[in-house]
Amino acid sequence: MDRLQPRAFVIGDPIAHSRSPLxxxxxxxxxxxxxxxxxIAVSAEKLPGFIAEIKSGKAGFVGGNITIPxxxxxxxxxxxxxxxxxxxGSGNTLWMEDGRLCATNTDAYGFCANLDAxxxxxxxxxxxxxxxxxxxxxxxLHALEQRGFAxxxxxxxxxxxxxxxxPQFKGVEPAPMEALQSALRGADLFVNTSSLGMGxxxxxxxxxxxxxxxxxxxxxxxxPLRTPFLDQxxxxxxPTVDGLGMLLHQAVPGFEKWxxxxxxxxxxxxxxxxxxx
Ligand code: ATR
Numbered sequence: 001m002d003r004l005q006p007r008a009f010v011i012g013d014p015i016a017h018s019r020s021p022l023x024x025x026x027x028x029x030x031x032x033x034x035x036x037x038x039x040i041a042v043s044a045e046k047l048p049g050f051i052a053e054i055k056s057g058k059a060g061f062v063g064g065n066i067t068i069p070x071x072x073x074x075x076x077x078x079x080x081x082x083x084x085x086x087x088x089g090s091g092n093t094l095w096m097e098d099g100r101l102c103a104t105n106t107d108a109y110g111f112c113a114n115l116d117a118x119x120x121x122x123x124x125x126x127x128x129x130x131x132x133x134x135x136x137x138x139x140x141l142h143a144l145e146q147r148g149f150a151x152x153x154x155x156x157x158x159x160x161x162x163x164x165x166x167p168q169f170k171g172v173e174p175a176p177m178e179a180l181q182s183a184l185r186g187a188d189l190f191v192n193t194s195s196l197g198m199g200x201x202x203x204x205x206x207x208x209x210x211x212x213x214x215x216x217x218x219x220x221x222x223x224p225l226r227t228p229f230l231d232q233x234x235x236x237x238x239p240t241v242d243g244l245g246m247l248l249h250q251a252v253p254g255f256e257k258w259x260x261x262x263x264x265x266x267x268x269x270x271x272x273x274x275x276x277x
Contacts, residue, residue: 004060006035008258011042011050012067019273020065023251026272027263035259037064044069051077054094055101062258063095065251066103071135078103088138092250095257107139110250112147115218117249117265118241122216123147125188131155131180132194133162136220140193141169153183156194177204185210190229192219197228208238219243223277244270244277 010020016039024037042050047070054061066074071090075081078091079100085091091103115122128149130140133156144152152172156162162174175183184190184206197203198221206229208217217233222243230240248265256262 006033006062006259007060008035008037008062008254009040009064010037010067011040011047011064011070013041013043013069015039015041015067018065018067019247019276020067020251022273022276023248023269024255026269027255027261028259030263031259031261033259033261035062042070044073047073048077051101054096055079055099057096057099061096063093063254064258065092065254066094067092071105074103077101084108084142087142090135090138093254093257095254104253105139106250106253107136107246108143108146109253110246110248111140111143111220113249113252113265114243114245115216115241118245119216119218119239122189122241123149125149125212125215127151127153127187128189128191129153129155129180129183129187131190131192131196133158133165133174134193134195137165137193138168140191140220141165141172144189144191145169145171149189153179153187155180155183180204181206181210184208187211188215190215190217190233192221192227192229195221197221198223200224200228203228203232206232208233208236211238214239216241220246222247225274225277244273248273 010018074091081103085105088105091105093104154162154172155175157177159176166172166174216239218241219227219229220243221227233240
């Protein structure tokens with residue numbers, strides 16, 4: 001029998017909004033790999049059946065991405081979840097290895113790789129302020145813990161949510177929204193992981209000058225690319241890094257697992273995605 005073409009997927013519900021197909025198809029073309037990357041809408045009821053189909057090996061699936069609302073479900077559906085997946089509490093990347101379905105979460109990697117590429121030395125800081133306590137925040141907190149930030153102030157509209165997340169990571173203190181401006185004093189890094197500013201909505205006015213002189217402002221929201229937080233920070237002369245790079249970098253480990261080549265995040269790839277935003 002002919003070897004099946006390697007097939008990768010992104011599953012979620014809904015799935016039409018996903019930009020992952022654009023990223024992976026860009027790399028498939030670049031490497032001239034005869035493989036596919038398909039968005040597939042899979043409801044919660046159909047998820048166990050789809051997982052069984054991957055594991056059967058019959059459809060030629062080498063793995064794929066998993067997104068909302070299934071990111072937490074992989075923890076019990078995969079045969080193996082790594083430490084990162086368990087620490088973050090969700091997975092976004094699946095692959096078959098020795099007949100087993102394995103899961104990882106590449107968001108923390110993507111967050112760090114983006115800042116490593118755009119703001120060398122960003123991780124020499126001590127104090128960080130993270131806004132938002134949802135799923136994306138967990139990946140950022142894990143990344144900052146790994147990179148040795150000693151003090152992380154976790155600010156969230158719903159204080160209880162920050163308070164229950166904080167003890168799961170080292171050095172994290174919860175704080176209410178009203179404390180955001182004062183938390184910035186002496187901070188080396190500010191990260192917005194909340195949906196504030198997404199689609200251009202308004203955000204609180206902040207004075208970033210109270211951060212350390214090199215203090216960096218970044219946002220994991222990337223629509224618009226220049227979010228209201230980044231816009232304010234730039235107008236105040238702050239270094240900023242936008243969130244599109246995190247999306248692109250988090251895709252790298254998956255592509256390498258499925259297709260055996262390690263792709264690069266290039267200006268051409270960024271342009272391809274920007275044209276679609
Ligand atoms: P994700 O998985 O993308 O992190 P999420 O789990 O829905 O998404 O979390 C969204 C985050 O944005 C939360 O921190 C949320 O605050 P609450 O925990 O109080 O809901 C935050 N958020 C959303 N809209 C907000 C708003 N208008 N003002 C402040 N925070 C907001």
